[in-house]
Amino acid sequence: MIRVLVADDHAVVRAGIVALLDEHDDIDVVGQAADGLAAVEEARRLRPDLVVMDVRMPGATGDEATARIRAELPGTRVLILTTYETDATILAAIEAGASGYLLKAAPADEIVEGVRSVARGETALSPAIAAQLVARLRAPAPVELTARELDVLRLVAAGCSNRVIGERLFIGEATVKSHLLKAFEKLGVHDRTRAVTLAMERGLL
Amino acid sequence: MIRVLVADDHAVVRAGIVALLDEHDDIDVVGQAADGLAAVEEARRLRPDLVVMDVRMPGATGDEATARIRAELPGTRVLILTTYETDATILAAIEAGASGYLLKAAPADEIVEGVRSVARGETALSPAIAAQLVARLRAPAPVELTARELDVLRLVAAGCSNRVIGERLFIGEATVKSHLLKAFEKLGVHDRTRAVTLAMERGLL
DNA sequence: GCCTCCCTCCACCGATCGGTGGAGGCGGGG
DNA sequence: CCCCGCCTCCACCGATCGGTGGAGGGAGGC
Numbered sequence: 001m002i003r004v005l006v007a008d009d010h011a012v013v014r015a016g017i018v019a020l021l022d023e024h025d026d027i028d029v030v031g032q033a034a035d036g037l038a039a040v041e042e043a044r045r046l047r048p049d050l051v052v053m054d055v056r057m058p059g060a061t062g063d064e065a066t067a068r069i070r071a072e073l074p075g076t077r078v079l080i081l082t083t084y085e086t087d088a089t090i091l092a093a094i095e096a097g098a099s100g101y102l103l104k105a106a107p108a109d110e111i112v113e114g115v116r117s118v119a120r121g122e123t124a125l126s127p128a129i130a131a132q133l134v135a136r137l138r139a140p141a142p143v144e145l146t147a148r149e150l151d152v153l154r155l156v157a158a159g160c161s162n163r164v165i166g167e168r169l170f171i172g173e174a175t176v177k178s179h180l181l182k183a184f185e186k187l188g189v190h191d192r193t194r195a196v197t198l199a200m201e202r203g204l205l
Numbered sequence: 206m207i208r209v210l211v212a213d214d215h216a217v218v219r220a221g222i223v224a225l226l227d228e229h230d231d232i233d234v235v236g237q238a239a240d241g242l243a244a245v246e247e248a249r250r251l252r253p254d255l256v257v258m259d260v261r262m263p264g265a266t267g268d269e270a271t272a273r274i275r276a277e278l279p280g281t282r283v284l285i286l287t288t289y290e291t292d293a294t295i296l297a298a299i300e301a302g303a304s305g306y307l308l309k310a311a312p313a314d315e316i317v318e319g320v321r322s323v324a325r326g327e328t329a330l331s332p333a334i335a336a337q338l339v340a341r342l343r344a345p346a347p348v349e350l351t352a353r354e355l356d357v358l359r360l361v362a363a364g365c366s367n368r369v370i371g372e373r374l375f376i377g378e379a380t381v382k383s384h385l386l387k388a389f390e391k392l393g394v395h396d397r398t399r400a401v402t403l404a405m406e407r408g409l410l
Numbered sequence: 411g412c413c414t415c416c417c418t419c420c421a422c423c424g425a426t427c428g429g430t431g432g433a434g435g436c437g438g439g440g
Numbered sequence: 441c442c443c444c445g446c447c448t449c450c451a452c453c454g455a456t457c458g459g460t461g462g463a464g465g466g467a468g469g470c
Contacts, residue, residue, distance in 0.1 A: 009310055010221075010288075010309045010310050011221075011225070011309075011310070011311065011312050011313045011316070012218055012221040012222055012225065012286070012309045012311075012313075012316065013217055013218055013221050013309065014221065015220075015221035015222075015224040015225050015313065016215075016216075016217040016218050016219065016220035016221025016222070016224065017217055017220075017221070018224070019220040019221065019223070019224035020216070020217065020220050081217070083215075083288070104215045104216075104217045104218065105214055105215050105216070106216065106217075107216050108216045108217075108220065111216070111217065146415090146416065146417085147416090148416075148417065148418095156398055157398065157399070157402045158399060158402075159394060159395065159396050159398060159399025159400075159402075161396070161455090161456065161457090162456075162457075163456085171417085171418070171419085172418075172419055172420085173419095174418080174419050174420060174421090175417070175418050175419060177457080177458080177459090178417085178418080178419080179417085179418095180457090180458085181458075181459070181460095182416095184458085184459095189364060190364065190458075190459095191364050191366070191426095191457085191458075192398050192457080192458090193361055193362065193364060193397050193398040193401055194362070194363060194364025195364075196398055196401070196402060197362045197363075197364075197401060197402075197405075200402075200405070351445090351446065351447085352446095353446075353447065353448095354446095366425090366426065366427090367426075367427075368426085376447085376448070376449085377448070377449055377450085378449095379448085379449050379450060379451090380447070380448050380449060382427080382428080382429090383447085383448080383449080384447085384448095385427090385428085386428075386429070386430095387446095389428085389429095395428075395429095396427085396428080396456095397427080397428090
């Protein structure tokens, strides 16, 4: 019997997962949580075999909750459910210790089978997610921007000129340009606008 | 007895809505559909009192499907479920004839009550959605960009210079600038980068 | 101690952009 | 028919940006 805790801020999705899982005799949904903090608390109390969790939740995000659960409860595994295959949090969640990452759009049996796999100690990845991962691994430099580069880029996105950005951040205009050029280089881009849109696509902004 | 058709591309969400609705004696889920086209066909076949539909679906988007259903089946009402309260499709769906617009994050009883309201011929709006609507109505100019302005803005977002945009669209550089200036004016903005981020926020891009 | 990375700053240049003030053509609605 | 909105284009200007080639200081790792 696989004891499962379901965590999702959407009542509809929660009900859906429960409905899908509960109709199988080998799976028992023992609890539900509507946000990240509640998920951690319920996991602590119920000690389920498995937590099925949304990535985006109020309170604590899916990856934060995952990290805490994995740290406190070594016997509890985490299976992440996400809406978007391009979600920038995929890596974060897996680094936090998630054992699986499935799309909400996946057919019902794939989700049920994912739950069983993870409960057995295996890993469950949606094909689209797996493709994302290998694509990221293929990219040698995962593009990491420094804190300052992100500061500057955020203000660029807000429509500030280099001079104004300098004033806001209490640095010289030359420094702003220097950060921007660094960021352009890292992103493989030649202008501020594309830098902003790309950073947004990558979930960096 | 309210006969309901549920349309959503996510199996999980479909199961959730069905689970929420089916436990009430006055509601009968008579069918399901996994995309917009199937929703229209099933509605045609089953003639339900109500279609509960996601906005974003493959095949036909929620508002297209809504328009078709409303045109063909005057006895069938449509209740839209969305994930994001800032969804740019709110207006489109309501113009297409939807009788309600609820958030997936809404508590279960609010969704059930919404179904009953719409079946009675009333309108059901989540508070957050209603707030969005009045905010839009308050704004005298809803910011509508022309097709050409959007063409240009999309290429700006891709990092193209005005000259390159001109080449791609087979127009002069001066024309590109003229479209951009128009767009800046409409968006209340003074630079291309902010224009792009704002257009993205507004769901125009 | 040394090396690397990040942050800071400077001067200079050509290219591009933002903005002004026009112009004409073309299609739809009153 | 006339007006209005959209699309197209022109010339010109100052401001800003992208890019080069530096420089120094401070924090952290080996």
